[in-house]
Structure formats: structure tokens, C-alpha cells
Amino acid sequence: MSSKRKTRARSVEAKDKQLQRIIKAGRELFLKHGPEGVSMRKLAQKLDMGQASLYTYISSKRELWFAILKNDFSKFELGMAEIMQAHKGSYKELLEKIAQFYLEFAKEDGKRYKMMFQTQAPQAEKTGLLEQQYDSKSIYYLQDVVQKAVDAGEIREKDVGKLSFFIWGIVHGTVSVVQTEFFGDKEKIPEYGNIDEYHQFALKYIRKMLNEM
Amino acid sequence: MSSKRKTRARSVEAKDKQLQRIIKAGRELFLKHGPEGVSMRKLAQKLDMGQASLYTYISSKRELWFAILKNDFSKFELGMAEIMQAHKGSYKELLEKIAQFYLEFAKEDGKRYKMMFQTQAPQAEKTGLLEQQYDSKSIYYLQDVVQKAVDAGEIREKDVGKLSFFIWGIVHGTVSVVQTEFFGDKEKIPEYGNIDEYHQFALKYIRKMLNEM
DNA sequence: TATCTAAACGAACAGTGTTCGGTTAAGTAA
């Protein structure tokens, strides 16, 4: 690609920059072609480097996947934390907001949502460090708010663990239905209205359910 | 493996038997090792035949996947149809039964559930016949019952399409949470009780929600 | 300026899904 003479990244900053370059390009390819549609050779080509050089920065294709996820979840959880800090009002309303945040994110960046929450990482022989560390904290945020809502007497149901799980499941289920049925390969646009209408519908009943709990 | 002299399957029956053998062995391997953990060579080995011979019966690994799914969905939908026929009582109760049927199936045969509802098929260059025909009818069963419940005045909500989707999403969301959190590779058994307890919890609130609709 | 470390990478390894061409078992027709 470029005819610029190549340099070597030996400082900590330069090395991190190189890693970030790989993560960025990797994400673009993964989002476009899926885990099995991406090859390390193509990635190296896109980055104008040798295939083997990639392995100076990541130990496997699978680890690259987790490096990307770690990045994305950080951003996602930051957005969630911001919502929680900025919120004024009842915890129940906050739970609604969180649900809305998920739905919004899935709508705005469906491919990324799918990669983060619904796609199996590419396989590898060995288990890498990032994979071991990988653990989405999103559910803990939710659990935290549910606990507070219970403590404040806004929710009668006392089983915070199960309840958090259940809400978590409803939200992801709502999104996954939209993903597979509206955005599937078949692109069947159904008689069910557009996404926003469906989200409004779902949120209405999530609200109702919260009030029943 | 076997030292029996090999024959050739030329009658329609013998050919179908051979195909079924491939589907059965393919399913076993896919369930155990996942879509990328299975190779056509290993499958052929397990079946004591040449790799290339597989392609007399199926046009690609991806098509084999869909052949297996078709098989499994037939059985699954048969079970669903039986429940619907045998049911006496309100449609709302039938909806609960259907939800229960899903949860039960996911619990009893989690790996198969995952393969049917949550796993991406292995990729292939060309789109095969079975892939084109592939379309799970499960949601239509649900929609049918919801429509009847609305017609019978058991449910106030008039938007049958959205409502069916929503219920569909809740059930699958409930299962997927259980799958990923209880049965993930990490095997973290949580403080949330066992699966049956969680399913009872979820069903209780699904029932409540249906009564609010 | 000399030394040393590690970034970079071409080539190779062991695997993959799939295709091609030849062999031959088995069904059909004479």
C-alpha cells in the first residue's frame, strides 16, 4: 500500500499506538465480515505489515477478538455509568432508562451489539490472558440499581439476583428478536412496524412489568 | 473402523439411510465441538468413508448444518403442535404452557437449544437449497395462539404482531441468560438458585405480564 | 561507535472446505 519507509515501534507509546491500530482495523473487519470471514493475512494486508508481525502484539486471533470487546465494553459501561450518575428521580425510572440505553445502542450500532453480546469468539487452541480477564460488568450495574430500588421500597420482589437476571434477559431478548427478524440475512421487513415503534412497545410493557414487581 | 466390505448406496432407501447417518453423526460432532470444531475429514472418518464422498450427499458443511436444524425443528414443532392440540383451557394458559415448553427444552437439551436458536451456522461461499428454505415456523405457532387469545378477549392489547414478538423475545432472553451465565465455559454457579427455581420465577412474571396485557 | 534487544517478516507447518478425475459397484437392457 504505502511506499513510506517502515520504522519500528520500540517506545512504549509507539507500541501502544500500533496495538490500537490493529484493534481498530480488526474491529472494522470483524464487524463487516464476522469472526470467520476475517483472516490474519487480510488484516495484516490492511495494516500493511507481515502476517507474523501481528503476533508481536496479540497472541491469537481469539485474543484480538477479546481485546476489541474489552475496548467496546469499556465505552459501553462508561455510557451506562454516566446515565446512572446524571439520573434524578426514582430507581425504577433509572431501570427504564437503562433498558432504553440498551435498545438505543442496539439500534444505532446493531453490528457492534451483535459482536458484543451475541457472537461466539473465534476459536483457538490456548486460552489467552484477555480471555481469562474477560467478564462483562454490565449485569452488575443493573443488579446495583435493582438492589437500590428494592431497598427504597419501589419494588416488592425481594429476590434481587433473579429479578436482575430476568430484566437483563427481557432486554436482550427484545433486542435479539429485532436483530434476527428485522435485520436477518433475509431482510424481511415485517408487518410489525419499524424498530422505534417496536422499542416503544417493548418499553411500555417493561415499565408495566416493573410496576407489577 | 469396520472391516466389512463396503457396498454402494444406489437405491433411494439406501441413499436416504446414508444421508441420515451423516446427519446423525454430524449433529453429534456439532453438539460436542461447535461449528468450527468439526472438520469434514473427521466427520468422514467417524463415518468410515472418504472425505469427498460426503459431498455426494450434502453440498457443503453449511448445508449439513441446515439439514440438521431442519430435522431438529421438525421434531420441536411437532412437540409444540401436540401441546396445542392437547390443551384444554384458556389461550392465556396455553401461552404459559408454550413458554414452559421452551424453558423445559432448553434445560433438558441445552446444547441443542443453543445450536438451534443461538449459534451462527458455519460460513460457505454459496447459498444452498436448505439454507434458502430455512425458516423456523415456531414464531407463527405463537402468533396464532396470541391472535386467538386476543379474539377471545383474554388479552386487551390489540397489536398481535408486536406482542408475539415481545413474548418470543422474553422467553428466549430468559433462556439465553441461563445458558450464558449458568452454563458458560466458566461454569460459575451463582447465588441465583438453580435453573428450575429461576424458571419458576420467570414463569411467574410471564404469567403476571400476560394478565396485564 | 559497538552492542544488544526485540520489531518485523518470509517461509513453512499442519490443518481447513471443497473440487476434480478416475475407479468400480450395482442397476438396467439385451
Added chain:
DNA sequence: TTACTTAACCGAACACTGTTCGTTTAGATA
């Protein structure tokens, strides 16, 4: 029974894959 045809079967090859090895050499350090 024999001749003919056809397609089940399969070894070998093709173009790819993720990863490793050994070498080269840029660039920081002494």
C-alpha cells in the same frame, strides 16, 4: 448371462486458514 451405463466412492490436489520458526535489522542503550 452379458454388455452397458451411471453414479457412489475416494485419493489427490487446490486454495485457503491460524500460528510458529529463524533470520534480518532498526533503533535504543552503554
